[in-house]
Amino acid sequence: MFEDFLYLLRKNGLKVSLTEWMSLMEALDKGLHGSSFTGFYHLCRCLLVKSEADFDRFDRAFLEYFRDVPFQQEVSQELLDWLDRPDVLNDYANWDEEQALKNMGLSEEEIERMLKERMEEQNEEHNGGNYWVGTHGMSTFGNSGLSPKGIRVGGQSMYKRAFRVAGERKFRDFRRDNTLDTRQFQVALRKLRQFSGLVDLPPTEFDVDNTIQDTAENGGLLKVRYKRPRENTVKVLLLMDSGGSMEYYSQLCSALFQAVSKSGHFKDLRVYYFHNCVYGRLYNDPLLMSRNSVTTDWVLSNIASDWKVIFVGDAQMAPYELMGGYYGRNNSGEGPQSGLDWLRLFRSRYQNAIWLNPSQRPQWGEYWTQTYDAIARVFPMFPLTVDGLEEGMKKLLTR
Known part of the structure; x- marks a missing residue:
């Protein structure tokens, strides 16, 4: 199953052994992917990737191979329609410090479990409050609310306090942008070279600027200059x-x-x-x-x-x-x-x-x-x- 995917992973530089591949087949047979595409992605990454440094390579290969596979929504379209309420007034969003402290005390695993329970229970739209999946309010699920911790469901990112976005397809290629950012940061950090001090040693380092200056003043005859090294x-x-x-x-x-x-x-x-x-x-x-x-x-x-x-x-x-x-x-x-x-x-x-x-x-x-x-x-x-x-x-x- 998915033999072409195995060869694509190897082509992208991931050293996937046959033992690891058979472990994946066994895990799929036991249903450890939870019968979901996202679960399959996480299972593959868990069993086939040996180092965090290879996550980007894996994501690129996964996206290339499964690009045309329909994405199964984690959240129902009916619930997303309820949550698409940019017209809801901010009157719902009243800060509740006691509830905020309670939410901060919940682990991510507890919030994940509670979200599944709410989605099974909820049968109508909710805005405000601290229990249901809705907008505004202090609930740990939904969007546009004030909870300091939770899962965003629908809507747009506002306060950047969610630890996860429900239904977000995370596998994507971002290596090129990340490498570019790293290089740009390295260039900016070079300004700290000005902190480098001159070492009290004989001048042994070739001084390009002063060599050019002295040669020009010497009628074009080469005059080499040296400077003390920097530490x-x-x-x-x-x-x-x-x-x-x-x-x-x-x-x-x-x-x-x-x-x-x-x-x-x-x-x-x-x-x-x-x-x-x-x-x-x-x-x-x-x-x-x-x-x-x-x-x-x-x-x-x-x-x-x-x-x-x-x-x-x-x-x-x-x-x-x-x-x-x-x-x-x-x-x-x-x-x-x-x-x-x-x-x-x-x-x-x-x-x-x-x-x-x-x-x-x-x-x-x-x-x-x-x-x-x-x-x-x-x-x-x-x-x-x-x-x-x-x-x-x-x-x-x-x-």
Whole structure:
């Protein structure tokens, strides 16, 4: 079954063995794909792709082979028609902080299970509220609502808080754009070369500019000039927001991470992750596992103040997360007691620090602009674009 697909995968550079292919056939026979095309896609990717670096190759091959296969909608057309209500007034969208906290406490698996239950139960249109699949309101399903977490069903992306879009066909070719972004970011990062210092060694490096100048002044007779070599003195601390609303920008942040990691412009580079804001711990990988983390105090104590600090995040969260003390280091009243306190501590220690933001300032109400504006008052904030990155590098060049 699908032998041509196997050969196409191999042609695209994926090393799929016969054992792996037979495992796929066995999984299909057992119905592990859930009798859905999307389930088949995920099953193939799980069994046939050995490395995340090959996901793009697999997606391109999958799209090429199954391009003409009709896409089975995850959500019924009747429900999508109910949700296509751009005329619904925002009167439905009343913020409920208690419900927001409850929604934030739900896992993605719980929300997925609840969505399936609602779609089986629901038999009419709903707008507002916090239970049914509808528009506006505080429900974790639907569109145009205010829940800080959930699944978008129908409608257009507005607040970028959904961790998934129901019915979205995810397999597509995006490698070319991603590579282009990475290269552009690398060019922008080269501006940090100006931090490089001259080493106190004999002049052994060929000086092109002064050789040309001296040769011209010498009537065209070649006069070779040398200069002292440069040593890379740039040390960068990169702190990246992971999860939640940042999932929407994962490809863009991936391009930035690749550019920074592959850059040869830094003497030293440290990368840590956080969720929404820096609190008492920083994590060594985007999964944010406690066993693979360090205390923020350790970072502040062991990374010297001459390092250049780059934060990456959308600066959007519930205001109580940033302003309140619940997420602080402790409840003793000593040390930083809120996310904003931690950020101010970073700002006071590191003279050269900027914030790169993949999102624009929220336009949907004063409530959602509070954290964005508060962080922008602490750090110089630049958009996560090529131009924004270049402006941010110029800011880091100021002493």
